[in-house]
Amino acid sequence: MSRIDTLLAKMTLREKLGQLNMVASGYAVTGPLLGGDSPDAIRAGDIGNLLNMVGADHVNEVQRIAVEESRLGIPLLLGFDIIHGHKTAFPVPLAEAAMFDPAAWARTARIAAVEAWNDGVALTFAPMLDVSRDLRWGRIVESAGEDPWLNAQMATAKVKGFQGSDLSAVGSLAATAKHYCAYGAVLAGREYASVDVSERALHEVHLPPFEAAVKAGVAAIMPAFTSFDGVPMTIHEPLLKDYLRGKLGFEGVIISDYNAVAELLNHGVAGDLVEAAALSLRAGVDIDMVSNAYRNHLPEALSRGLVTMDDIDACVRRVLALKERLGLFDAPYRRGAAPLAALAGRIDHHEVARDAARKSCILLTNYNGALPLGGNERIALIGPLADAQADMRGPWGGATVAEDSITVLKGLREAVGNVGYAAGVSIDGGDISGIAAAVETARNADTVVLCLGESAPMSGEAASRAHPELPGRQRELAEAILALNKKVIVILFAGRPLTLPWLFPKASAVLMAWFPGEQAGHALADLLLGKASPSGRLPVSWPDAVGQAPLFYAQYPSGRPFNPNDHYTSKYIDAPNAPAFPFGHGLTYGEFALSKLQVSRTEFGPDDSIDVTVTVANSGRAKAEETVFLFVHDLVASVSRPLIELKGFGKITLDPGTSGTVTIPLHARDLTFYGKELKPTLEAGDFEIKVGSSARRSQLLNTRVTLKL
Numbered sequence: 001m002s003r004i005d006t007l008l009a010k011m012t013l014r015e016k017l018g019q020l021n022m023v024a025s026g027y028a029v030t031g032p033l034l035g036g037d038s039p040d041a042i043r044a045g046d047i048g049n050l051l052n053m054v055g056a057d058h059v060n061e062v063q064r065i066a067v068e069e070s071r072l073g074i075p076l077l078l079g080f081d082i083i084h085g086h087k088t089a090f091p092v093p094l095a096e097a098a099m100f101d102p103a104a105w106a107r108t109a110r111i112a113a114v115e116a117w118n119d120g121v122a123l124t125f126a127p128m129l130d131v132s133r134d135l136r137w138g139r140i141v142e143s144a145g146e147d148p149w150l151n152a153q154m155a156t157a158k159v160k161g162f163q164g165s166d167l168s169a170v171g172s173l174a175a176t177a178k179h180y181c182a183y184g185a186v187l188a189g190r191e192y193a194s195v196d197v198s199e200r201a202l203h204e205v206h207l208p209p210f211e212a213a214v215k216a217g218v219a220a221i222m223p224a225f226t227s228f229d230g231v232p233m234t235i236h237e238p239l240l241k242d243y244l245r246g247k248l249g250f251e252g253v254i255i256s257d258y259n260a261v262a263e264l265l266n267h268g269v270a271g272d273l274v275e276a277a278a279l280s281l282r283a284g285v286d287i288d289m290v291s292n293a294y295r296n297h298l299p300e301a302l303s304r305g306l307v308t309m310d311d312i313d314a315c316v317r318r319v320l321a322l323k324e325r326l327g328l329f330d331a332p333y334r335r336g337a338a339p340l341a342a343l344a345g346r347i348d349h350h351e352v353a354r355d356a357a358r359k360s361c362i363l364l365t366n367y368n369g370a371l372p373l374g375g376n377e378r379i380a381l382i383g384p385l386a387d388a389q390a391d392m393r394g395p396w397g398g399a400t401v402a403e404d405s406i407t408v409l410k411g412l413r414e415a416v417g418n419v420g421y422a423a424g425v426s427i428d429g430g431d432i433s434g435i436a437a438a439v440e441t442a443r444n445a446d447t448v449v450l451c452l453g454e455s456a457p458m459s460g461e462a463a464s465r466a467h468p469e470l471p472g473r474q475r476e477l478a479e480a481i482l483a484l485n486k487k488v489i490v491i492l493f494a495g496r497p498l499t500l501p502w503l504f505p506k507a508s509a510v511l512m513a514w515f516p517g518e519q520a521g522h523a524l525a526d527l528l529l530g531k532a533s534p535s536g537r538l539p540v541s542w543p544d545a546v547g548q549a550p551l552f553y554a555q556y557p558s559g560r561p562f563n564p565n566d567h568y569t570s571k572y573i574d575a576p577n578a579p580a581f582p583f584g585h586g587l588t589y590g591e592f593a594l595s596k597l598q599v600s601r602t603e604f605g606p607d608d609s610i611d612v613t614v615t616v617a618n619s620g621r622a623k624a625e626e627t628v629f630l631f632v633h634d635l636v637a638s639v640s641r642p643l644i645e646l647k648g649f650g651k652i653t654l655d656p657g658t659s660g661t662v663t664i665p666l667h668a669r670d671l672t673f674y675g676k677e678l679k680p681t682l683e684a685g686d687f688e689i690k691v692g693s694s695a696r697r698s699q700l701l702n703t704r705v706t707l708k709l
Helices: 003-010 013-019 056-069 093-097 102-118 138-142 148-163 199-206 208-215 237-247 273-283 293-303 309-325 349-360 408-416 435-443 474-482 520-528
Strands: 021-024 026-028 031-033 049-051 077-080 174-180 220-223 362-366 379-382 420-422 447-453 487-493 509-512 592-599 609-618 624-634 645-654 658-667 685-692 701-707
Touching: 003 309, 013 021, 013 293, 013 309, 031 056, 077 309, 093 102, 093 138, 093 148, 093 349, 102 148, 102 349, 148 174, 148 199, 148 208, 148 645, 174 208, 174 237, 199 208, 208 220, 237 273, 273 293, 273 309, 293 309, 349 520, 379 408, 379 435, 408 447, 408 520, 420 435, 435 474, 447 474, 474 487, 509 520, 592 624, 592 685, 592 701, 609 624, 609 645, 609 685, 624 658, 645 658
Parallel strands: 021 049, 049 077, 174 220, 379 420, 379 447, 447 487, 487 509
Antiparallel strands: 026 031, 362 509, 592 609, 609 658, 624 645, 624 685, 685 701
16 A cells, blocks of 8 residues: 555544644744644644744754654645745746746746745745736736736746755745636736636636646645635636646645635635535645634534545545655655755855846836936935835745845945935825925935835735825925936836826836845846846736726727727727836837848648747847747637737847847647637637737737648
């Protein structure tokens, strides 16, 4: 018999349910804190999994109790939210997506995994794969943005980065793809609200990132808090059992979100916790996070015939299998680990964080070459986010330490010496008494660097905003500084785009920094001073007004497309249709032009691929990196198709006055869509191939190819 079969044969019902129970934990001077339980619950087999305990010594202590003092010696599974770094704070996921660099995505995940492994963690509740098209939703900050293809690339990179090639290897973590699925489409961008999207949108927009994660071997999946089509995802058998486990063949562990099983009562689909536990278990949810519904109420569900012992055993088997894959039975303790640098390929974690921060920032505007700054300019640094250590880490700091963060003030002063500084106002407060001092500080400078935006807690979970603008009195500060008619460089910090149509035309340049992580100040100094050229690109369309949300580039055509000369066409009467900045937008210190679009063949079959090649020239004064996006448009299909869809991208770095070519492959299978029967369909016909520096359709080069079946 296998180890798992042997254990199952020995386990009591109580011990089985313990393996399905995850408890919130921590550590104090008095010892482990186990969500109201004492360590005796581990000894009794009532707790098989913990979240939020960090520190190898602490983890080893509770692990010793499980392994050496419980009847069966089954090790604990320790989970932790590692959203954008563990000890080292990297840019938030939406910022990382702006790098359009799968190797970089995997690298930061690998470093986080190594650091967390050394801290006793075995599983991370990441990556978040919710396609997000509404800036009001706070958790857009944890996403890779609006495009399903891009989210799928992020899914693959992050799973491989966290897990490596062997889950039992030193430094590998089990990844958890979340939140399955369509959580990013919550009603009105409001956290925890319901979701109701079409079957086609479900399959073409929201499921592909999870399909990619499963294909990459993700160890665990977390259902969303929300309901989909009237059914909470925690009990959605068609999507959990039939699609995820059945069609996709996922054999890993499904972990409920925090207290989600108990919250089924609020959804109105269970009369009591007995029913809630039974519904979740039957849907295939293996681990109940913190609600204690499985532990306390499945015995009654079993006696009432709501579940069977086979249902319970199937879940226990998957949990034990994950622990075995992680090597926890053979090596439960974190002792004698190799040095962090060796585990991560001898990479300097801080330098990786600095590079990621540089590459994730997006230069939105740069009038008259305002950036980079010259070497002799007197600089005034103004704004509430100029010296905000904690906010640089973003909304999910994990095990990072705020004091490790480099602020813009510190980074600039280390780079150029004396820099005038005044906060002016607080981020969200009402006091404007500091604006006068800020204006005087700015008056004595040649250039003002104005740091504005959200505080970190204004993004993330439970941080939806109906008015995603500058909070507090920051606009008054900005307008007072702009009135000086000096060069004003605005750095925006936020976990979402901010609707600021009054600001963009007035500032000399605007740099979107998101929440760039612990190396924020050094990275931004590098960009401001021209030591590096901005290269980030928007992974989301940036609305001009909040009323445009949800906004995304892959719009379906209308029978009455926008025509400024025809009143009865698709448009707003009080705002533009177009975003302030399109998906993919981002300026550099180079000056790029694309030409000579070519395809390797104009006709191809269903098993073929073509190469799309374009010439890129840099006529600017600085070496810089250009990103080229490949879009397609199915001209005539059995169902209406988006006007453009992202299918690839390529990068090239060019010196001033030089040119080169970018080649992007396109396989026929990338043209598959869900047809009239809501099944994957590949149809013959003509397709437009479009390339460009963003999704602004009027600026794309295009040619045609024909798919023959």
